[in-house]
Amino acid sequence: MTDSDSSDAGDRTTGKRLDVVALLDRYGIVIVIAVLGLLIYASQPDVFFTWRNITNILNQNSVHAILAIGMFMVILTAGIDLSVGSVLALSMMCLAVLSASMPWPVTLVIGPLVGSVAGFVNGVGITKLKMPHPFIMTLGMLFAARGLANIVSGGVPYSGLPDPVRFLGSARIPLGEWGGGMQSLPVVVVFVVALYIGFHIVFEHTVFGRRLYSIGGNPQAARVSGIDVDRHLIIVYTICGFMAGLAGLVMAGRTNSGFPNAGMGIELEAIAAVIIGGASFFGGRGTLIGVFGGVLVMGLINNGLNLNNVSVFYQQVLIGIIIVVAVSVDVFRRNVSTRK
Amino acid sequence: MIKSITQAFAASLVLGVAAGTASADAILVTTKGPGAGNPFWAAVEAGATAKAAELGVEIVILAPASESDVARQIAIIEDQMAKGLAGLVVAPTDPNALGPIIDQVKAEGIPVVFIDTLGINEGVTYIGTDNQVGAAIAAKYLCDNVEAGSDVAILQGIITQSTGKARADGSREGMAACGLNIVAEQTGEWDRAKGMTVMENIITGNPNIKGVFASNDNMALGAAEALKNANMLQDVVLVGFDANPDAAESILAGDMSATVAQNPYNMGALGVESVVKLGKGESLPAVIDTGTILVTSENAEEFK
Numbered sequence: 001m002t003d004s005d006s007s008d009a010g011d012r013t014t015g016k017r018l019d020v021v022a023l024l025d026r027y028g029i030v031i032v033i034a035v036l037g038l039l040i041y042a043s044q045p046d047v048f049f050t051w052r053n054i055t056n057i058l059n060q061n062s063v064h065a066i067l068a069i070g071m072f073m074v075i076l077t078a079g080i081d082l083s084v085g086s087v088l089a090l091s092m093m094c095l096a097v098l099s100a101s102m103p104w105p106v107t108l109v110i111g112p113l114v115g116s117v118a119g120f121v122n123g124v125g126i127t128k129l130k131m132p133h134p135f136i137m138t139l140g141m142l143f144a145a146r147g148l149a150n151i152v153s154g155g156v157p158y159s160g161l162p163d164p165v166r167f168l169g170s171a172r173i174p175l176g177e178w179g180g181g182m183q184s185l186p187v188v189v190v191f192v193v194a195l196y197i198g199f200h201i202v203f204e205h206t207v208f209g210r211r212l213y214s215i216g217g218n219p220q221a222a223r224v225s226g227i228d229v230d231r232h233l234i235i236v237y238t239i240c241g242f243m244a245g246l247a248g249l250v251m252a253g254r255t256n257s258g259f260p261n262a263g264m265g266i267e268l269e270a271i272a273a274v275i276i277g278g279a280s281f282f283g284g285r286g287t288l289i290g291v292f293g294g295v296l297v298m299g300l301i302n303n304g305l306n307l308n309n310v311s312v313f314y315q316q317v318l319i320g321i322i323i324v325v326a327v328s329v330d331v332f333r334r335n336v337s338t339r340k
Numbered sequence: 341m342i343k344s345i346t347q348a349f350a351a352s353l354v355l356g357v358a359a360g361t362a363s364a365d366a367i368l369v370t371t372k373g374p375g376a377g378n379p380f381w382a383a384v385e386a387g388a389t390a391k392a393a394e395l396g397v398e399i400v401i402l403a404p405a406s407e408s409d410v411a412r413q414i415a416i417i418e419d420q421m422a423k424g425l426a427g428l429v430v431a432p433t434d435p436n437a438l439g440p441i442i443d444q445v446k447a448e449g450i451p452v453v454f455i456d457t458l459g460i461n462e463g464v465t466y467i468g469t470d471n472q473v474g475a476a477i478a479a480k481y482l483c484d485n486v487e488a489g490s491d492v493a494i495l496q497g498i499i500t501q502s503t504g505k506a507r508a509d510g511s512r513e514g515m516a517a518c519g520l521n522i523v524a525e526q527t528g529e530w531d532r533a534k535g536m537t538v539m540e541n542i543i544t545g546n547p548n549i550k551g552v553f554a555s556n557d558n559m560a561l562g563a564a565e566a567l568k569n570a571n572m573l574q575d576v577v578l579v580g581f582d583a584n585p586d587a588a589e590s591i592l593a594g595d596m597s598a599t600v601a602q603n604p605y606n607m608g609a610l611g612v613e614s615v616v617k618l619g620k621g622e623s624l625p626a627v628i629d630t631g632t633i634l635v636t637s638e639n640a641e642e643f644k
Contacts, residue, residue, distance in 0.1 A: 044423070053422040060415040156500045159436035159460060170440065251411070255437035260500070261408040262437075302412070306419035311374055312405045312412065 028329060029278060029293035032322075036297065040304035047307055051183050061299035062188040063088075063254075063263075065292065066247040067270040068277075069199050070119075070240030072291045075274050076203075077216045077236055078283025079126070079134035083141035084244040084270060085263035087118045089149040091248030095165065096158035096258025104162040111252070112245035118145055119241015123234035134237075142267070150260045159257035169253020188250055200288045212236065216283025272319060273298050276326045280334075297322065366398040367427040367615055368420045369608065371456070372407040379584055380604050381431075384455065387608030388429065395616055397426070410434045414441050421445065427615030429608075431456040435502065451618030455607040458502050465624040467610045469602040471506035474632035475553070478579045479514020481598050481634055482551045485577045486520060490550035493524040493542050495535055495563060497555040504530075507555040507581060520551065528559040535559025539566035551577045557587035557599055564595045583635045588643035591636065598636045601643060606630040 041048045067084050074081045091111035099107040118141060125137040168191060172184035203209040215222045215229055223229050252258050277294025279286025298319060305315050375382035385401050392399040400420060404412035410433045417428065418441065428445055432438040435457060442461045445452050458466045482492060494511055497504030508525065515522055524542045528535035535554060539562065543549055549572070554560035560580030567573040573595060580587050583601035590596040607630050614624055635643055 047423045050422060053419070056415075056418045056422055060411070060418065063411065155498075157434060157436040159439060254440070255410070255414070255434075256440045257434075257436035259410065259434045259437050261410065261434070264408040266411075302415060303419055306402060306416050307423055309400045309402060311376070312403065313374060313376065316405060 028326075029276070029290055029297065032276075032297055033293055033300065036300040036304065040300065040307065043304070044307045048304075051179055052181075053303070053307075055184075055186055055189060057296075057299045057303045058189045058192070059186040059254075060302075061295050062186070062192050063247045063251050064266070064269055064273055064298065065192045065295045066195065066243050066250065067266065068273045068291050068295050069195060069288065070243030071267075071270040072274045072277075072279055072286060072288060073199075073212065073236050074134070074240050075216075075271070075279050075281065076212050076283060076286060077233060078219070078281075079233070079236070080138065080271070081119075081122065081237065081240045082135065082138040082267050083118065083122060083145055084240065084247075085266040086142045086145035086149065087115050087241055087244035088248040088251065088263035088266065089260060090118065090145040090152070091115045091245035092252045092258040092262050093149045093153040093158070093260060095249065095252055096161065097153055099161050099165060100158070104164045107162065107165050108249070111249040112242050115245020115248065116238050116242040119238040119244070120234065122241060123237030126237065127230035127233050146260075149262075153258065153260055155260055157257055157259040161252060161256055165249070166253040166256060169250040170256070171253075188254075196288060196292055203288050208232075208235075213284055216285070218284070269298060272323050276322055278326070278330065280330060281327070294326075365424040365426040366400045366420075367392070367429065367612060368417065368425055369399055369401045369429045369611065370413060370416055371401075371403045371431045372413075372433045373405070374403045375401070380582060380602075383604035384431070384608035384611075387605035387610075388612045389608070391609040391612040395613065397612070397616055399612060404433060407433050410437045414438065417441050417445065421448070421450070425450050427612075427619055428452040429455055429611035429615055430459075431607075432459045435459045451615040453611055453614045453618070453624070455611045456503075456604070465614060465626060465628060467614060467628040468607055468630055469632055470627075470629050471503050472510035473629075474581060474600045474602065475507040475510025475555070476514045477632060477634050478553050478581060478598070478600050479511045479518075481579055481636075482515055482553060482577055483518035483520065485597065486551040488519040489521060491523045491546055491548045492520045492551035492553070493526075493539075493546065493549055494522060495538060495552065495554040495559045496525060496527040497530045497559070499527065504555060511553040511555070515551075515553070523549070528554070528562065530556050530558060532558040532562040535562030536566045537562075539563035540570075543567065543570050543572060547572075549576060552579070554578070554580045556580060557582040557584045557596075560596055560599065561586055561590060564590060568595070583643045585644050588635065588640040591640040592644070594637075598634055601633050601635050603630040603632075 047053055071081060091114045094114045095107050095111040098110055122138055122141055125131055126134045131137045168188055171187040173187060175183045175185055211227050211232060215232055219229055251262055273294035274291050275281060276297050277290035279291060301318050302315055369388045371381040371384055373381055375385040388399055402416045413433045428450055432454060439460050442452060442459060452464055454464055454466045456468045486492060492515055494508060496508045499505045499508050512522060523546045526538045528538045535558060552563055554563050557580040560578055564573060564578055567576050577597045579597055580599040583599045587596055587599045610628055610630065618624060
C-alpha cells in the first residue's frame with residue numbers, strides 16, 4: 001500500500017499469487033464497499049442512491065470518521081486509545097455546561113481543547129510513566145473521563161446550544177431544488193472530507209507522517225535512527241484526544257445538547273473502522289483512505305439494514321464477522337509475505 | 341473484474357439518482373431497545389403490531405441495541421425518513437438529543453407522538469405512564485404495610501431521565517407524607533446487579549430497614565437477593581415498578597411484596613392509533629395516560 005509500505009514493494013514482482021494478495025490488500029475495501037452498495041441498492045432501489053440517503057450515511061458517520069483519524073494515528077504507532085468515547089462525552093459536557101454562561105467563541109474551542117488535554121495526559125502517561133501498554137493508560141482515561149463528564153454536568157443532560165456552536169454539527173449548505181425536493185449538503189461532510197485530505201497529506205507526504213510509520217513498524221530502530229519516539233507518541237495521543245473533542249463538538253451540534261452517555265462504546269466502533277480499513281494492529285501499516293473506507297463499510301451496513309427494517313442485533317453480528325474477516329485477510333497477507 | 345464492479349457501481353449510482361423516491365410509506369415505531377431483549381418493549385411492539393393490523397396500516401419496528409446508543413436511534417429515524425414515513429411513534433433514548441431530529445420530523449409534516457418517555461419538543465403528544473402517580477401508588481402500599489416511623493429506602497433509577505425523576509419524586513412525597521423515615525435514596529441505574537450492590541450498602545448502614553421502593557423491578561429483584569443474603573427479606577416490604585414476569589414470579593414466591601404495572605401494550609397500540617389520527621388531521625390531547633395498577637400476590641398470576 002503506497003510508498004509508506006516499502007517493505008512490501010517487492011511483493012508485486014515475486015509471482016502471480018502475491019499479485020492477488022497485493023491487489024486484495026490495496027482494493028479489498030473498495031470491493032467490499034461496492035458489493036455492499038450493490039446489495040443495498042438491489043434491495044432498496046428507490047431509496048439507496050437518493051441524495052438524501054447518501055448524505056444521511058455521511059452525516060451519521062461523521063463522528064466515527066473524525067474519531068477514526070485519531071484512532072488510526074494511534075494504531076499506526078502500534079498503540080490503542082480506548083478513551084475516545086469518554087473523552088468525546090467529557091468535551092461535549094464541558095461545552096454544553098459552559099454554553100449557558102460563556103460567550104460562544106469560548107464554547108466553540110473548549111471541546112477540542114478539553115480533548116487535547118485528555119489526549120496529552122494519555123500520551124504523557126504512556127511514555128513517562130512507562131505503562132506496559134497504551135491499553136492500560138487509556139482504559140484508565142476511559143473511566144476517569146466518563147466520571148468527569150458526569151461530575152461536570154451533575155449527570156444531567158444540557159440542551160439548547162448557540163447557533164455558532166451548532167454550526168459544524170447541524171448546518172447545511174442549500175443546493176436548491178432537484179430530485180424531488182429541496183436538497184442540501186451537511187457542512188460536517190465537507191469538513192470531514194477536508195480533514196481526511198489534510199491528514200492524508202500529513203501521513204503520506206511529511207516527515208512526521210513517515211516517522212509514525214517507522215515508529216509503529218519498529219520502535220527500536222526508530223529510536224536508534226534518532227527519532228524522539230516519546231515526543232512523537234505524546235503528539236499522537238494529543239491529536240487523538242483533539243479529534244475526540246472535535247467529535248464531541250459535532251455530536252453536540254447535531255443533537256443540540258450534551259448528554260453524559262454520549263459516545264458509550266464508540267471507541268470500539270472507531271477501532272473496528274480502522275481495522276476493517278486495513279490498518280495493521282501491530283502498527284506501521286495502513287492508509288487513511290483505507291480507514292475512510294472502513295468507516296463507510298460500517299455506515300453502509302447500518303444504513304442498509306435500517307432501510308430493510310432489520311433488527312440491530314443482525315448489524316452487530318455482521319460487523320463482528322467483517323472485523324474477523326478483515327483481520328484474517330491481513331494475517332494471510334503477512335504470512336504470504338514472510339514465506340517468500 | 342474490479343473495474344467492472346466499479347463500473348456497475350457507478351452505473352447503479354446514476355440509475356438510482358434518476359429513479360428518485362417512491363415507495364409505500366409506513367409508520368416507524370422505535371423504542372429504546374429491541375423487544376427481543378426486553379419484555380416491556382416486546383409488549384409495546386405487540387400492541388403496535390395488533391393495532392396496525394386492526395387499522396390496516398403498515399408499521400416498521402426498529403430500535404437501537406441499547407438505551408445509551410442515542411446516535412443509532414437518530415440514524416434509524418433519518419434512514420426511515422429518507423425512505424418515506426407515514427408517522428413516527430418514538431420512545432426517545434435521550435429526550436434532549438432527539439430534539440433536533442423530532443423538530444425535523446415535524447417540519448416535514450410527519451405525524452409524531454412520544455411513548456413511554458416525554459420528549460422536549462412542544463406540541464408533541466405524550467402517551468405513557470404517569471410515573472409520579474404510579475410511584476405514589478407504590479408509596480401508599482408501603483404506607484399501609486409498614487409501621488409509621490420505620491426506616492425505609494428508595495432505589496432510584498437514572499434521575500436525569502424524566503421517568504427516573506418522577507418515580508423518585510412520587511415515592512418520596514408519598515412515603516414522607518405518611519410518616520415513614522426515608523434513610524437512603526440511591527441510584528441503581530435501573531440495573532439488577534447495581535440494585536443488589538446498592539441495597540447491600542444501604543442495609544450495612546441501616547440494619548433496621550422495613551420497607552424499600554425500587555424504581556424498577558430489575559433493581560427490586562437485585563435488592564431481594566441482597567436482603568435474602570442478609571437474612572432480612574422476611575421483615576422488609578419490597579415494592580418494585582413495571583410488573584415484569586420475573587417480578588410477578590417473585591411476588592408469588594413471597595420475596596417481593598408488590599409492584600406497579602404499566603401498560604406497555606397500550607403505549608404501542610395508542611401510539612399507532614394516535615399517529616393515524618394525526619395523519620387524518622385530527623388533534624390529540626397533550627398527554628394520554630396509559631394507566632398504572634398495583635400488583636400484589638392477589639393478581640400477580642396475570643403478569644407471569
